[in-house]
Amino acid sequence: MRFAREPPFGQAGGLRKQLETMPRLSRRTFVAATAALVARPAIAGLARDSAEVDVAIIGAGTAGIAAARRIAAAGRKFILLEAADYIGGRCITETRTFGVPYDRGAHWIHAPDLNPLTKLTARRGLEVYPAPAGQKVRIGRRYAREGELEDLLALQVRANRSIADAARRADGACEQALPNDLSDWRQSIEFQFGPFFCGKDLAHLSAVDFAKSADRNTAAFCRQGLGTLVASLAEGLAVKLATPVTAIDTRRGVEVTTSKGTIDARAAIVTASTNVIASGSIKFVPDLAKRQLDACAKLSLGSYDHVALELADNPLGFESDDLVFEKAANSHTAAILANISGTQLCLVEVAGDFGRELAGHGEAAMVNFAADWLAGLYGSEVKKAIKRSHATRWNDEPWVLGASSAAAPGGQSARRILMEPAAGPIWFAGEAVHETLWGTVGGAWESGERAANAALHHIGAFKEPPPAPRATLKRNLRQPRI
Ligand SMILES: Cc1cc2nc3c(=O)[nH]c(=O)nc-3n(C[C@H](O)[C@H](O)[C@H](O)COP(=O)(O)OP(=O)(O)OC[C@H]3O[C@@H](n4cnc5c(N)ncnc54)[C@H](O)[C@@H]3O)c2cc1C
Structure with a gap:
């Protein structure tokens, strides 16, 4: 007999073909291959050292990808800036080490019937199947x-x-x-x-x-890896890899400084982890309020x-x-x-x-x-x-510095503080910025969409998103809640 699982924590012919042939990319990780697929020059006409966009998104992990998709769907200009040389952040799959998909970060799709990612896997050529019941x-x-x-x-x-x-x-x-x-x-x-x-x-x-x-008693897995699933959702998005953001200045509009130049934006979405923000590696001008820094400390990874x-x-x-x-x-x-x-x-x-x-x-x-x-x-x-x-x-990992946020005793209300605009037209997003799905890929996704909506409202470009397609996942065996 087993008891209730309480873990910590899709489908397109073209992508499946790429995955099947992946082992032949012998000297490159799947991560690098994925990055190459999605990384195109940032925005058409963008100068290398200076550019103007509606929204600058810092971090191409789950939350950043979700935010970019929402801004793209609203027909607005964005730039997606990623410090690492791959997309996905804490949700990456590689096949180089073991010759099979290896999720180095997130692997479980929690509550698949409700998870925003399950709904998006339809037509992506990926197989999502229910996790076995119990342990x-x-x-x-x-x-x-x-x-x-x-x-x-x-x-x-x-x-x-x-x-x-x-x-x-x-x-x-x-x-x-x-x-x-x-x-x-x-x-x-x-x-x-x-x-x-x-x-x-x-x-x-x-x-x-x-x-x-939120209830995490049912779960599913993606046979090709959860990182593969998230990377597939970035297909077609322009991502600037290996471009760490070093400063965000909101004294006149939003000026984002990167290792490769400066971007002028009307709004910014910061998806770096709470530990990265607390480390001070991104300089905010003016400084973040003390309550926001305290919130990051209370929500450390x-x-x-x-x-x-x-x-x-x-x-x-x-x-x-x-x-x-x-x-x-x-x-x-x-x-x-x-x-x-x-x-x-x-x-x-x-x-x-x-x-x-x-x-x-x-x-x-x-x-x-x-x-x-x-x-x-x-x-x-x-x-x-x-x-x-x-x-x-x-x-x-220098651009992450831990696993996922968990509030310290007395610290749960800090999550709401991170949901407020950070300073001027800047919004935080990411797994820490969710009251119930914190610590999960689903939470990161929803927070990225929420921040994008707020940024679109700010620039007067918000449109109701189209309804998501219905999930095709077979119903999971219902597991008792513990
Ligand atoms: C080992 C492990 C197992 C996990 N298991 C699960 C699981 O099974 N299921 C689940 O749902 N969740 C799991 N999680 C949690 C899940 O991975 C995270 O909640 C989610 O991936 C976070 O996404 P995010 O977009 O908030 O942050 P991230 O994925 O960290 O994305 C932020 C991005 O910002 C980039 N960045 C940081 N600083 C800068 C800068 N200055 N300039 C530009 N870019 C910057 C980073 O490189 C990163 O790519 C796990 C995490 C770990 C580490």
Whole structure:
């Protein structure tokens, strides 16, 4: 038996053809290939060092792509400026490392029936399929029995309710809201609700943020990778890659300074992560208000990384997309998402304070931990089956600096502060700027669209967008809410 999944977190013939032939691009990552497909000279007639547009969009991750599509649909001039040399930000797929799609960032499509991305995948040639229902739990060298999983499920429900009750009274830490009697499942529940779900330990997590987060009990996967799906939505958009924005001056209109010149705009949308904004790498003139900087600090990014292992010949007998936790004795634990889309690729997920510390020791330490952790649960033979490996280290990615935002205790209201215009005609967008879908690709998408609407209103160009096409995803198996 399995219990309710509580994870942390499309279709066009042309694109499918590109994906099928992707392994032949031997010396280039899929990311670079995708970037080349979508990166055209910015806007026709744009001079290299100076240009005028309606809206300057900073960051070509999910939120930036959503914003650009909305502005393009309104027939307005925009420029999409990206610091990195690829599009997608925290949502990228590459095939170079393992020869199969590897989502280095986001992988789960939460609540696919409602997720804005599912609705947009129609006609894109990508396969989105429901994630299997439930999870497995390892207790030492065996799987948990039905009665044990029922106990765990009952405790998860109680813990969830306690946090919701506490959130109605005050915005304290989730940890303080947990019931005392979680028996010997406490560490597992703390890991699932905290690091795995939000990237932060429960002591650093706002109970209100947790309680407000939208239902993520159903999920889907994109066989070609969620990053591929998001990149496909940028097709046809002009993106300026490797163009970090260094300053935004709103004293006379909006002047955006980049490493390659200056752009004059009527409005700007900033999608850089809260940690990037707090780092000061984009200078705002005049300065951002203290309440906005405080909001970024309260919504700092948690830590969440994949240790990706290629396990030859399925030595552990996993089914496709199996999600396995352990009955943990302490916080040095992980989860494994195995046989991604039926391949040999498995992701051991490390997160929260422990994940941050581990990632700080480097990739080799992360791979060693993952191998030891699996050996502890399945026996040391598994180590021989590990072929290629890779570990992400999102805290060190200079244009991101972490995984995704999770409000500190008392900090949930900061999300609304980031929804206000930042300074003059500047709007923030991104996963942090969403009250319920924070930390997700769907939330980033919706916030990008919302910021674009606000910018269009500001320049007097807002038009109601056409209704999205209906999703074609087969209905997911309904999973109980925990
Ligand atoms: C390991 C991991 C796993 C995750 N798993 C999931 C999941 O399964 N499901 C899910 O829904 N979400 C998941 N998330 C969260 C999800 O990836 C993010 O919520 C989402 O991708 C954020 O999109 P964004 O547009 O807000 O930000 P970003 O993707 O960070 O985009 C911002 C862009 O701005 C660029 N930028 C920054 N500074 C500048 C500058 N000065 N000038 C120009 N450009 C700049 C960055 O390079 C970046 O491309 C995961 C995240 C991580 C790290």
